[in-house]
Amino acid sequence: MKALITGVTGFAGSHLAEYLLSRGDVDVYGTFRSLTKKEQLGQLMDRVHMENCELKDPQSVNELIQKIKPDLIFHLAAQSFVPTSVLSPTDTMVNNIVPQLNLFEAVRNHAVPCKIQIACSSEEYGLVYPEEIPIKETNPLRPLNPYAVSKIAQDYLGYQYHHSYGLAIIRTRTFHHTGPRRGESYVTSNFAKQIAQIELGLQEPKVHVGNLDAIRDFTDVRDIVKAYWLAITRGEPGDVYNISAGTRYTIEDMLKTLLALTDAQVEIHVDTNRLRPSDVDIVLGDSSLFREKTGWGPEISFQQTMEDLLNYWRSVLRQPNNS
């Protein structure tokens, strides 16, 4: 079976590649943007068929789909950092919507009988009222940033291409996920990296933070990629599924969990430039539809995820020429 992962060197993409390769029954193809990340991932990426493809270019995507004729497409490539979408809304719209349209059109043009999973997001729900918690797939979408709007466009294009053209598209709305290799801009990784830097004397003993009151439903990325596999193999084309562990932590709880794993004595410093114009206060998911359909459930505890993330940064920072 041939699986194509767009954004294979990205956070979820690289974990998905690792999972698919470990199964032994999947030939993994991937598109990527960053050569540096490819090199950092070393041996893992040596086992993936790496494809040069500009996802924003229809011709390039057409050639890729015609050449590989994948059985499965996991579309993970995206601009996924909320503050970047606030600073550059146009780039986020173009980077998130155009590649997906090119993929859908290429699959249509070549009549490739594949299944497609698209990575949508809990950010689409945006403003949520207390009585709507935990959030079901039927909740209204009230986006609070351009990233969320771009994900709604991806989500609804998935719906439309399924209904208009019969493409076997499964939409997953994933809640906050983290773990080793998480990009350092995202809150869990950012705090873990700062603590590891403090331990090594590379930063003054002060952790810089933004809004600590936001509530997130944290899931380990290694559980998320297993969910993506189950979504594409057992999910119903045309349907949309929430994926989340159902945990409820404030960002402050998450910081305290990390601080309990270190002997370093630190001060907490709120940086106003880390606060967002409109933050999403609470994101807590109801993933019962997905669990009933596929049998999925999270296996890695929040505590374990945080420990693995901190250890990841400790090991990265101890390597020569680290960033």
Ligand SMILES: Nc1nc2c(ncn2[C@@H]2O[C@H](COP(=O)(O)OP(=O)(O)O[C@H]3O[C@H](CO)[C@@H](O)[C@H](O)[C@@H]3O)[C@@H](O)[C@H]2O)c(=O)[nH]1
């Ligand atoms: N990044 C960051 N966030 C901070 C900080 N301090 C507090 N926060 C708060 O921590 C929360 C999480 O921020 P992010 O890690 O940037 O993630 P996100 O906005 O929740 O979005 C993530 O989850 C979505 C749902 O899965 C994803 O779709 C999205 O791509 C991203 O991964 C937000 O409420 C943010 O204001 C900080 O120093 N840095």
